Amino acid sequence: RHKFWESQPVGQFKDLGDSSLPEGPIEAPTPLSEVRQEPYNLPSMYEWVTCDIDSDEMCTEVYKLLANNYVEDDENMFRFNYSKEFLHWALRPPGYFKSWHIGVRVKNSKKLVAFITGVPARIRVRDDVVNMAEVNFLCVHKKLRSKRLAPVMIKEVTRRVHLENIWQAAYTAGIVIPTPITSCQYWHRSLNPKKLIEVGFSRLGARMTMSRTIKLYKLPESTVTPGFRKMELRDVPAVTRLLRNYLSQFVVAPDFSEHDAEHWLLPTEGVVDSYIVESSETHEITDFCSFYTLPSSILGNQNHSTLKAAYSYYNISTKTSLLQLMNDALIVAKQKDFDVFNALEVMHNESFLKELKFGPGDGSLHYYLYNYRIRKTLNPSELGLVLL
Template identity: 50%
Template structure:
């Protein structure tokens, strides 16, 4: 994963590479036997400022080569010295392993045509959980854009036309001792099994200090949106008495607008393989199986996200983090103490006003659904990649139906004379603290900026939009603080570059790459410039938030 810690990392599709599987295979759980899931962890400490390593210096030098606006759109590896390309391969062991099976001249051609930014984004600065490149050979067989494919002069459309009559009617076989199952998320016991699989085998930070904690309530919210299909909730179980769940992949149906085209697509999430089965190459099999099922239902395109570079991102955003309880984040090792400052100064720097300031601000209620639906729909038309919501989906995703201890989403509106002029929302995703740091705090509560909209966006030349967004999002931060969140995370999508830095969000070291399956379109802006900084001129691209 690209992020330094799960509390700031996206819930991404996990794709193990073939070379990783070959190099790090643990003893596999035997079919029919219960597996004792244990993870050895090491405690992390706040990082001290260190001299740059050779690896970091190389990255800095390479990033410097693409600092000019002229280099922004395309800078291929062919322009780098051979020695730099060689070192890039050394930093990308997964990519190196994949290219090892390809004739040298073909491997060189592939590498030279890749964009430097793609290579750099795929580099992990630490070894744990390193997933620099998922299987190049696998993705070479799939209807996705290739790294060296030019699309600017091609019309948007499917990469491969699917003939429904020839889609296989039965699933591909699994390794001996395992079988396909449909997961029933109306069954509390099965939800707990999915929770256990994800909590122990999905996303963990590079230093084994934090791990995503997807609650049963969160999974119910995330995977049972209007129109959800049980057949798209796929698991792999061990045969025998234990019936252990060892892998999963989930899809939900959404309507997605990609520039001028609106499509029925599947949103893919929570692909996870038991750590002791990573050598069985189940990830490609899972992808092929959910593709087969979606094709049988007449859905031929998909959207998914990841923190690593695969062929080929349609757009990439950067994560930013705003401390709400800086001292707690420091005590668990998430936030360092910057040089030449003190804990007291950091606590004071991150203070927020005690009360919201927007007149008419209140919690969103069921009676607001129609007005919020209308406002958000018009707001999202300003972006090139956005979900097209139904009224039922607005109700599902934005209206809280749970008691406070189980609440997943927080939504607020601004009402003036009976009219909803603004709204904003965030959702909760906790991380468990593991290792020695858990003795003082056992979890980190992270709020993620979700959807928002304001009538100010429709003013001529967006007059007043920036000030309004600063005010609305500060009120969201205050609400998150009141709800006992520790950190507030946001990407550079939507209009976020207008306020992230002003509201004291700090840049994360992770990217979230957005991918389209079986759809060709040119690159879409993700709110960042060639220096990987928020850029207001790069707005208007990505307008969808994937969990």
């Protein structure tokens, strides 16, 4: 069934439930001198290119490939539209390798037709902090699908990751392949229900009118938590401490340094938003919430071309209830004109989804590790990792 994935060091479906297999790396690292020195072979019309995301021209090419060919929902009504600023942020974290931003061009026309990326991350699995690659943005032009190009892209990124002496990876996908460490449902909170209904993102409920629906999803004009404010550079040490402490309870979670937290969490206009709650007495930072901006193109609607979506990122409550904190996140997302706020049922998210009027989506997200076996499938609430 999965000719390629059955040949890779990943958990196999036949081994699900075999508790005799040890947790940890599936294959031992090989000496670097034994890592293939030459890129994998592509069909002769194509060539590899290392993408310099810092070059505005290159970034635009990648942006367009993804905007036209990346992930769609199951009914092909929406397609992710990652912005150039977002790609710049996502692909240049501390210690990133330019060689992990891999494109494929047609030799003759130089047209970019495929892409895959990795970025370095330290990911903890129980007590084991592992240097990994986070692999994302795998994309093959619509006209070149089903030609087994994806396995070549994956082998090439694997080779380049190995050259940096890294032997594990983490990735997510909307499809099931061997073998998810956990599978999560997407949940959606309407902020602009009228538009969502107009574009077919959601439907008017049974026995509901448009005006009742608008009223149902109405939010206060301003946030309610005292001391709730945007995160600033000076907050990085305290936010990192709060986050490290919070994430330590999950089975799989990133191991963030202050540099990582600064990169991934400090607000970047139109890309990532983070808020903290600062105690008026002690000036301690007690709570944190964040979301990233990922619009989708609306395919074939006369009146609307983009859906503005916020995606829940990392949230931590110690003094403010998670319910109130996330309600404030919804309020700021509404102020910033987002149409919908999306979240996965990871970490403690389940505790607020229903109460804050999120509804289950028709998509799910499966999480994977490459060359690292987990004893048994995790519950989404045991996962402390959000990928972009």
